[in-house]
Amino acid sequence: MAKKEVSYYPGCSSQTGASSSNMMRATQTMCDELDIQLNEIPDWNCCGASIGYGGGGELPRLTLSARNIALSEQHNPGQEIIATCAACWLSTREAKERLHEDANMFRDANTALNEINLKLNNQTPVRHMVEVLVEDIGFEAIKAKVKKPLEGLKIASYVGCQTNRPFGIAEESFENPVYLDHIIESVGADSIPTYEKKVQCCGGALAFSEPEKSQEMIHGIIEAAYDHGADLIATPCPLCQANVEIYQDQINARFGSKFNMPVVYYSQLMSVAFGRNSKDSALDGQIIRAKSLEDIAGK
Amino acid sequence: MTEVIATNQTILVVGGGISGLTAALEAAETGKQVVLVEKRPYVGGRVTQLYKYFPKLCYPTCGLEINQRRAKMNPNLTILTMAEVTDIQGEAGNYTASVKISPRYVNDNCTGCGDCAKAVSAEFDDEYNYGLGKRKGAYLPHRMAHPQRYVIDPAILGTEDAEKAKTACKAGAVDLDMQEETVSFKAGAVVWATGWQPYDANKIQPYGYDRFQNVITNVEFERMADPNGPTGGKIVRPSDGEVAKNIAFIQCAGSRDKNHLLHCSRICCMATLKQTHYVQEALGDEGKSTIYYIDIRAIDRFEDFYQTVRENPNVSFIKSKVASITQNRENSNPVLNGVDTEGYHRYANEHDLVVLAVGMQPSVDKSSFPVDIVINEEGFIEPATENGGIFAAGCSSDALDVNRAVQQATGAALRAIQVVNRVAGTEG
Numbered sequence: 001m002a003k004k005e006v007s008y009y010p011g012c013s014s015q016t017g018a019s020s021s022n023m024m025r026a027t028q029t030m031c032d033e034l035d036i037q038l039n040e041i042p043d044w045n046c047c048g049a050s051i052g053y054g055g056g057g058e059l060p061r062l063t064l065s066a067r068n069i070a071l072s073e074q075h076n077p078g079q080e081i082i083a084t085c086a087a088c089w090l091s092t093r094e095a096k097e098r099l100h101e102d103a104n105m106f107r108d109a110n111t112a113l114n115e116i117n118l119k120l121n122n123q124t125p126v127r128h129m130v131e132v133l134v135e136d137i138g139f140e141a142i143k144a145k146v147k148k149p150l151e152g153l154k155i156a157s158y159v160g161c162q163t164n165r166p167f168g169i170a171e172e173s174f175e176n177p178v179y180l181d182h183i184i185e186s187v188g189a190d191s192i193p194t195y196e197k198k199v200q201c202c203g204g205a206l207a208f209s210e211p212e213k214s215q216e217m218i219h220g221i222i223e224a225a226y227d228h229g230a231d232l233i234a235t236p237c238p239l240c241q242a243n244v245e246i247y248q249d250q251i252n253a254r255f256g257s258k259f260n261m262p263v264v265y266y267s268q269l270m271s272v273a274f275g276r277n278s279k280d281s282a283l284d285g286q287i288i289r290a291k292s293l294e295d296i297a298g299k
Numbered sequence: 300m301t302e303v304i305a306t307n308q309t310i311l312v313v314g315g316g317i318s319g320l321t322a323a324l325e326a327a328e329t330g331k332q333v334v335l336v337e338k339r340p341y342v343g344g345r346v347t348q349l350y351k352y353f354p355k356l357c358y359p360t361c362g363l364e365i366n367q368r369r370a371k372m373n374p375n376l377t378i379l380t381m382a383e384v385t386d387i388q389g390e391a392g393n394y395t396a397s398v399k400i401s402p403r404y405v406n407d408n409c410t411g412c413g414d415c416a417k418a419v420s421a422e423f424d425d426e427y428n429y430g431l432g433k434r435k436g437a438y439l440p441h442r443m444a445h446p447q448r449y450v451i452d453p454a455i456l457g458t459e460d461a462e463k464a465k466t467a468c469k470a471g472a473v474d475l476d477m478q479e480e481t482v483s484f485k486a487g488a489v490v491w492a493t494g495w496q497p498y499d500a501n502k503i504q505p506y507g508y509d510r511f512q513n514v515i516t517n518v519e520f521e522r523m524a525d526p527n528g529p530t531g532g533k534i535v536r537p538s539d540g541e542v543a544k545n546i547a548f549i550q551c552a553g554s555r556d557k558n559h560l561l562h563c564s565r566i567c568c569m570a571t572l573k574q575t576h577y578v579q580e581a582l583g584d585e586g587k588s589t590i591y592y593i594d595i596r597a598i599d600r601f602e603d604f605y606q607t608v609r610e611n612p613n614v615s616f617i618k619s620k621v622a623s624i625t626q627n628r629e630n631s632n633p634v635l636n637g638v639d640t641e642g643y644h645r646y647a648n649e650h651d652l653v654v655l656a657v658g659m660q661p662s663v664d665k666s667s668f669p670v671d672i673v674i675n676e677e678g679f680i681e682p683a684t685e686n687g688g689i690f691a692a693g694c695s696s697d698a699l700d701v702n703r704a705v706q707q708a709t710g711a712a713l714r715a716i717q718v719v720n721r722v723a724g725t726e727g
Contacts, residue, residue, distance in 0.1 A: 175504035175623075194510070196625060227628065 004136070005037045007076035007124075009044035009068060011085035013238040020085075020238035022285025026267040027084050027129065029281060033145055033274040034137060039079060041072045047091035050205050058098075059108055065095035066109045070120040080125045082132055086162035086237040093126040093167060128163055130236055130266075134179050135170070142186040147275035148296050149188025155269070156195045156225035156233045157181050160240035164199055175199060183266050184234060187273035197224040202243040215251050218244055222251070222259050231292050233263045241265060245287055262290035272297045301400055303377060303484040305334055307393045308719045308726075310712075311486035312336070313384050316344020317701055318693020318708040319492030320366050325712040326490075327375040331719060334484065336382045336398055341444035342370070344494055346701060348427060348441075348518065350525040353573040353700075354604040360443055367445040380446065385481070387489065387669040391688030392722040394486045396669075402477035404451035409472040411439065411447040418467035419460040423452055425529070428522045431537075432529030437464040437473075442527060451475070487722045488688040488715035491680060492708060495659040495694040498553035498560055505623040506552065506655060512538040513633050514624060514653045517548075517570050524577040534581050536652050538631040543652035544585050546578055547635055549621050550592040554658030562677040564658030565698045568596045571656045572608045579613060588614045589650065591621050591635065617646070624653060659698040663691075690714040 014024040031038055045067055052061035069092065072081050083089035099106040099122050110120055133142065157180035163169065169179050176198065181191035200221050203214025221244055225233050235241050245263040252259055264286070271281035278297040283290055305311075308331070312323040315337030323335040335342070343366075349359045370376055379400060386397040405415075415437035422433040427441050436455035439447070449472075455461050456475065465473040497518045500508035508514050513536050515523075526532035536543045548571040553559040571590055578586040595616075597605035608614050622637040625647075633653045638645050661678040668674075673683035679698075680691035692711035693704035 173504050173509065175507065176510055196628070 003035050003037050004132075005039060005076075005079055006082040006132070007041055007072040007079040008038045008082050008084060009041040009088070011083075011088040011238075012046060012049070013087075013242075014085055019242055020285075022282035023238055023241070023265045023267060024084065025280070025282040025285070026265055026271045029271040029276050030267040030274070033271070033276070034142075036132070038082075039076045041068055041081075042075050043071065044068050047085075047088045049087045049091060052091065059105065059112070061091075062095040062098055062105065063109045063112050065092045066099060066120050066122075067113060067116075067118060068092060069096060069122065069124055069126070070113055070118040073121050073124055074118070080127055082127055082129055084129050086128070086160070087239065089126070089128040090162050090167070096122060096124070096126045128169070128236075130163055130169055130179060133183065139182050139186045142183065142270065146187055146273045148273055148299065150269060150273055150293070150296060151188050153189040153231050153292055154192065154229055155184045155189045156192050156228060156230040157184055157198060158195075158200075158221060158225075158233045158235045158240060158244065158263075159198050160202055160235060160237045161199065161204075162239075163236050180234060180236065180266060184269065187269050189269070192225075192228045192230060195224060195228055195230075197221045202240045204239060204243075207243045207247065211247075211250070212254075214243065215247055215254060218247055219251050219255050219257065222248065222261050223257070225261060226259070230261070232290060233261055234266050234269055235263060236266055248288065260288055262286060262288045262293075264290050264293065268293065301379065301480060301482055303334055303379070303398075303482050305332065305484035305486060307485045307487045308332065308722050309334060309484070309486045310488050310490060310715045310719060311384075311394070311396050312490045312492060312692075314344070314492035314494055314692075314695070315339070315342035315378065315380070316492060316494045316693065317346040317362075317366075318494065318695075318704045318711075319344075319490065320370070321705045321708040322490045322492060322692045322712040322715070323376055324366060324369050324373065325709050326716055327373045328369070329716060330375065331716060332375050334377045334379065334486070336384055337378065337380050338383050339440070340380050340403060340448075340450045341440050341446065342367070342378060342380070343443075343445065345518075347443065348429075348521060350521050350528070350577065351573065353569045354601055356573065356576060359701075363443060367443070370445065378446070381450075384669060387689075391718050392487050392725075394489060394688065395483055396486055396489070397481055397483045399479065399481050401479055402453070403448070404453075404456070404475055404477050405449045405472050406474050406477070407446075407448065407472075408470045409448040410470050411449065412470070413439065413449070414467040414469065415449055415451070415464035415473060418463040419455065421455055421458065421460050423454065428529045429516075429519045431519055431522055436460050448472075488690070488718035490690050490692050490708070490711050490715050491663070491695050492692040492711075493662045493695050495698070496662050498564075498657045498660045500552065500655050500657050502559060503553050503655070506549065506621070506653075507624045507626070507633075508655060511624060511626050511631075511633055511653075512536070513543075513626075513631055513651065514655065516552075516655050516657045517567065517574065518657070520574055520577075520654045524574070524581070532581070534578065534586075534652070536631070541651075542582070544582060545587050545649075545651045546589070547633070547648070547650040547653045548574065548588060548590045548656055549635075549653060550590065550595075550656045551620065552655035552657045555593065560658045560660060560677070562658075562698055563596060565596065566700045567656035567658060568592070569601055569604070569700065571654070572597065572605055574654065575608055575611065575614045579611065584613060586613060589617060589648070590614065591617050591619050591637070593618075593620055617648075619646075659694060661695060661698075663695050688715070688718045
């Protein structure tokens, strides 16, 4: 297979030293195995994420991502932008589509970018890594790469909202997306097709400001996974991962539960299944250790 | 080889449901030559799949029986079943239609005895029951099917079953060598009556039709209530076969929604009010119906029917568009989540069974329509002069109940008659 070169940027939560830098490490490992070369966009900036909606207005918010697209077009010409973070994907794709539809906004964004000698052509496709896996590589090819199948593990696929709405993965149901189940099965583990909290809100940024409400929702996400006999929860989203993993102590105190459920990224599952060690698979980045994955990686 | 004798004074009717059948009979009974083309192996369409009509709660079989008898008696009417129009060329007063006829593998020697069905064993999903039950590979689509002639499913060709069916037939009616054929003939005018289909409930994702067994559609509920249906008239939960006593009906499931169908499908309010009678009839005071609705559209003479249901203490109404359905894992009960707009209360109501009152999607496909035609944004055929000698009847023209579809079809027949009379006048 010829090496696939793509343009990307890690985004704030996955950059070195940040909470989900382990996602980036596992993504890098997964991409090495799948012959995908990730070319970082130089001097990338914040995508705006959810706070971009809070203030500043539409043009500044869209121009933030427009700058990333313009930089990509300049430095990584001809390469698709592949987002590894769910929020980056939403913001970048939204910016691309809105600036495509609205000629005035496109002109205004370019006026702003011109101040820093950048020009946006807006001809670059913006996709999520999951789309590359599902559409370009395919489940069969993933299966063929597996060296250590994750046999005996039951994994709840927690998709969350950002890779699901409003764009979603083509052909998937918004209420019951199944691509993550397919990935889980491709690496030899058991999925839980009837896991009912797949697209439940994790609270997002409200985990800080409204902990009571967020933790009630997160409680449901974890409880349902236990009810189905899950060993792990897997997710594509850094914020979902953080919210569902790190508040388990507080949730246990609040609800009298005894949760100790590892929450990992699909890229970690794939890295382990492709035969890579715990470190490459970024299992050392867990707060709740994924012992079962470590065991397989250590074999 | 099928032979169709037709001239440009012939009226072609496309679709043999209640509207097409009505238009064809009305025209034929004025002495016009009519060819009726029907895709299914029998005429009557979706009306044959209804248990009862509203508002009189009488049986559709009654009206169908009359229409089928009219059809048998009329020498001016030719019915082609398992047939589809693939092309229409020409203009008002001078059309040429091409019709593809699929092999039935049973010729008109068939006496309807059913020996072929007894002889075969493989089973398939029963289309007539919307897949709720099974049928054999040699089958009569339903008890009152017209023509009363069996059908061999092409899936059994080349298997032992096909030979068994052939051997079992004493009338020599099973012909396994029958081939698909295409016939073309003339027509002066066309009545287009391809009807409707239930809106695909899988597309209304928050309601989980694709993942919760105890969420069904109103057309499936009709089959369930029918004593000749797949459950023998018992209203049961698909998950465990238990009797469903606490039933929710969700109105506007796919209708009046910019994500789905823009239009009001007009029939669903009355269909649900009717179906609460089925619950009452089957379960008495044990059966409870809850209707979740935006507003109830029971127009003019239907108001009395609505008021009667309102007075039934076993039926309650919640003014709310249900936001989502989740499932109680313990008992597979659907849980309806939303806000009751009368008082603005949030609810999470558990029911035994949910019936989605799905809307009417027109089965007119502009992209594959054989000629240029004016279709409105809802997908129905407009009564436009640009359509020439092609006139929509019934649910090809709008979302209509049976009563209004039949009236509309009679009007369409008159339009078609006017065209062929004009042709007759010029040809003198």
